[in-house]
Amino acid sequence: MVKIGQIELGEFPLLLAPMEDVSDPPFRAVCKEGGADLMYTEFISSEGLIRDAAKSRQKLDIFEYERPIGIQLFGGDIGNMVQSAEIATAARPDLIDINYGCPVKAVACRGAGAALLQDIPKMVKMTEEIVKCTHLPVTVKTRLGWDESTKNILEVAERLQDIGIKALSIHGRTRVQMYKGEADWTLIGKVKENPRIHIPIFGNGDIDSPEKALEYKNRYGVDGVMIGRAAIGYPWIFQEIKHYIKHGERPLPPDMNERVRATKKHLEFSIRWKGDKLGVFEMRRHYTNYFKGINDFKPFRMRLVEAPTEAEVLAILDEVVSTYNGTVVAA
Numbered sequence: 001m002v003k004i005g006q007i008e009l010g011e012f013p014l015l016l017a018p019m020e021d022v023s024d025p026p027f028r029a030v031c032k033e034g035g036a037d038l039m040y041t042e043f044i045s046s047e048g049l050i051r052d053a054a055k056s057r058q059k060l061d062i063f064e065y066e067r068p069i070g071i072q073l074f075g076g077d078i079g080n081m082v083q084s085a086e087i088a089t090a091a092r093p094d095l096i097d098i099n100y101g102c103p104v105k106a107v108a109c110r111g112a113g114a115a116l117l118q119d120i121p122k123m124v125k126m127t128e129e130i131v132k133c134t135h136l137p138v139t140v141k142t143r144l145g146w147d148e149s150t151k152n153i154l155e156v157a158e159r160l161q162d163i164g165i166k167a168l169s170i171h172g173r174t175r176v177q178m179y180k181g182e183a184d185w186t187l188i189g190k191v192k193e194n195p196r197i198h199i200p201i202f203g204n205g206d207i208d209s210p211e212k213a214l215e216y217k218n219r220y221g222v223d224g225v226m227i228g229r230a231a232i233g234y235p236w237i238f239q240e241i242k243h244y245i246k247h248g249e250r251p252l253p254p255d256m257n258e259r260v261r262a263t264k265k266h267l268e269f270s271i272r273w274k275g276d277k278l279g280v281f282e283m284r285r286h287y288t289n290y291f292k293g294i295n296d297f298k299p300f301r302m303r304l305v306e307a308p309t310e311a312e313v314l315a316i317l318d319e320v321v322s323t324y325n326g327t328v329v330a331a
């Protein structure tokens, strides 16, 4: 049984990665149903939370059915991170996650996210202060290191464990690599092999099929995997991996009825959380993903992204079901 503090996550938990502008409550609702064992909010700016910025505050919204769920924070100032961790704690998540992995300039060049990989003493101090300020388990998500010549994840893992983090998720790239090339899990495996390490180690990067999840589980010995992009428009990835690990074969991929059902649920939650107009509007970027690989879908997609109301979107989705009538498309 993998545990983060007192949170029990099963034998080989599958985590939904935090993704800005993606892993909001509507998206999380479909991923939870799809079998995600632990989910995170999008990252939240510590400065934004302290300023009471509406956008950051809204990201604190979590719902009972989402548990266990972590709130992810980022920032470059220790005092602000502590203060934001206290605000996040009051929102009653199951854990607080610190982002030491974000590579984008707006974050890393302001001393936050992956920038902390260049200043390990500060990273350790920041983490220690956050661990001290909350009764919740604190976890960290980071990368292998800043660049090819400074892959310091082995040291980082030990030092963060020593000051009390309860789990570590590692993305198998450096900051300099951004999202390019293939994720290298070799060092993730080495962290896991380290006899001093006793907290759960979750591997992240490029898991996009049940076969790869099982192969990496066996090869690198991680306690679970964190999945990001492969879950976008395909929340079935979690159940497929579980089924594959248990039975050695993939279940049937979702047919058109199922794809439409999940899309409708996502839309419904989107409207419930964001309101009619924004809910319909922000759902538009998801249609391509839910119907990837479907022959001749383009005319439907064009109509879906132009439909101005929920009723119109639902009518088009019903038409999709009757047109494709149970079509199954391999993932």
Ligand SMILES: Cc1cc2nc3c(=O)[nH]c(=O)nc-3n(C[C@H](O)[C@H](O)[C@H](O)COP(=O)(O)O)c2cc1C
Residues within 6 Å of the ligand: 017, 018, 019, 020, 021, 022, 042, 043, 072, 099, 101, 102, 141, 171, 204, 205, 206, 207, 226, 227, 228, 229, 230
């Ligand atoms: C659109 C997008 C937004 C992301 N936002 C965050 C974020 O808010 N916090 C974070 O720690 N990582 C973020 N990431 C990184 C992912 O959590 C994950 O590490 C990365 O996508 C690699 O995993 P994957 O290959 O399974 O997608 C983001 C990635 C993407 C594609």
